Amino acid sequence: MKKENVPQDDNKTYSGYSTKVVYAVNDTGGYAKVKTTGWEVEEVVLRDVVDDFMHQAETARKRVLAGQTSPIEYYMHKRFLDLPGLAAGMGLAKWRVRRHLKPSVFKKLSASMLQRYADLFDIELEMLTRFEENL
Amino acid sequence: LDTVIAFEHRHYAHCESGVLSSLFKHHGLALSEPMVFGISGALGFAYLPFLKLGNMPMVAYRMFPAHLIKKLPRRLRVKYFRKRYSDSKQAMAELDAFLQRGQVVGIQMSVFFTPYFPPEMRFPFNAHNAIVIGKENGAYLISDPVFDQIQRIAAKDLEKARFAKGVLAPKGLVHFPLELPASLDLDPAIRKSIKKTVNMMLHAPPFIGLKGINRLAANIGKLHRKHAEKYIRHFLGHLVRMQEEIGTGGGGFRFIYAAFLEEAYQLLGIALLQEASQRMTAAGDAWRVFALACAKAVKREQETVDLAAIAGLLRQCGQAEKELYLLLKTLKKHKSVRIS
Numbered sequence: 289m290k291k292e293n294v295p296q297d298d299n300k301t302y303s304g305y306s307t308k309v310v311y312a313v314n315d316t317g318g319y320a321k322v323k324t325t326g327w328e329v330e331e332v333v334l335r336d337v338v339d340d341f342m343h344q345a346e347t348a349r350k351r352v353l354a355g356q357t358s359p360i361e362y363y364m365h366k367r368f369l370d371l372p373g374l375a376a377g378m379g380l381a382k383w384r385v386r387r388h389l390k391p392s393v394f395k396k397l398s399a400s401m402l403q404r405y406a407d408l409f410d411i412e413l414e415m416l417t418r419f420e421e422n423l
Numbered sequence: 424l425d426t427v428i429a430f431e432h433r434h435y436a437h438c439e440s441g442v443l444s445s446l447f448k449h450h451g452l453a454l455s456e457p458m459v460f461g462i463s464g465a466l467g468f469a470y471l472p473f474l475k476l477g478n479m480p481m482v483a484y485r486m487f488p489a490h491l492i493k494k495l496p497r498r499l500r501v502k503y504f505r506k507r508y509s510d511s512k513q514a515m516a517e518l519d520a521f522l523q524r525g526q527v528v529g530i531q532m533s534v535f536f537t538p539y540f541p542p543e544m545r546f547p548f549n550a551h552n553a554i555v556i557g558k559e560n561g562a563y564l565i566s567d568p569v570f571d572q573i574q575r576i577a578a579k580d581l582e583k584a585r586f587a588k589g590v591l592a593p594k595g596l597v598h599f600p601l602e603l604p605a606s607l608d609l610d611p612a613i614r615k616s617i618k619k620t621v622n623m624m625l626h627a628p629p630f631i632g633l634k635g636i637n638r639l640a641a642n643i644g645k646l647h648r649k650h651a652e653k654y655i656r657h658f659l660g661h662l663v664r665m666q667e668e669i670g671t672g673g674g675g676f677r678f679i680y681a682a683f684l685e686e687a688y689q690l691l692g693i694a695l696l697q698e699a700s701q702r703m704t705a706a707g708d709a710w711r712v713f714a715l716a717c718a719k720a721v722k723r724e725q726e727t728v729d730l731a732a733i734a735g736l737l738r739q740c741g742q743a744e745k746e747l748y749l750l751l752k753t754l755k756k757h758k759s760v761r762i763s
Contacts (some may be wrong), residue, residue: 319682320649376589
């Protein structure tokens, strides 16, 4: 890739946060660090994943309100986790996390367990316990 | 207690090689990011379909995280400090003690708990690297090589990020060089690392190196048999994300490695290295063409994805790399003509 061919596509995701560095060939045939605002290709594949998680979160939100799953599932998708990832992040067995997704079990979870979930999701405890009011 | 250590922040392509290059420079030994990356033997390829990450097979364009931190000091024969912790309070206290002593500290952290990352990039990836250069008003100052400015992170967030659980858990890793000479003869380290990388790419067991690339190409060609369009698009997108998005310097680290070969040519004066560099650039360009085709599939530009064509592009990447590794294999027959 030549220096002048480094894409500068103003990727939405990290615009305002930083630019990125790539290595490209300069005029004399040597290599140089070049700052870039992104390549559309990266943005396309990232959006695809993010949209997929958001779609799953939205489905989960409806199911929480219908009493079919617990708010943990909503925030799991919202924070780009799947069940194995959530269990690993919590340091719990998968079957335990799966149980915590049942509204009946979720209701009985201890405050400290809920706090651990809240810490992992980086949210306030109330966003789990008073889900509807904090959406 | 506030301490801010004078430190020149540098912006790099990849977190681990960037951290090492910055730390070495801070301790008086100038070593560029490509040099760090190349000498550590960080280039690689692995396609491990039996290891799943978020329902996707594991694909890597380089060696495992922490490979560089381990291999670079060994190959340069310099003393290096590394420590992991089980107790997060102790780890944070010792970090403060290092800073008090004026020691900047390389750390491993989880992107998931790092608020200065763009929200949409905060995936559960535990092996990000950065340097702590000070503490001010309860927040740590971070020289993160993939950001153009110094970043700040609250103490409680840093503690969470250093003790994230799961795959590749950081366990509070801290590291920095202990004693560095002002200059080093890089000739033997360059030769040895190139030999290792070439051998691995050409002759490693299945799933690794060229065999991994070809196996991935074969599996892409067969995706239609087993999977729906939606999975196929996710799969191709996943490959591109591993290749381009996550601090690779473009072309799945191939451009960094090409820059390393070019720098090695400047140092050792062996024309073969320059040719290998140019071929590696061409291989990186081929990977970019492959990524573009995958992204077009993700964007649904055609009704069905032409998997045979995409697999063909991937085989071309493998072929381009194979030729240059065979060329590099003859490096031992060439004597260095000038060593600066």
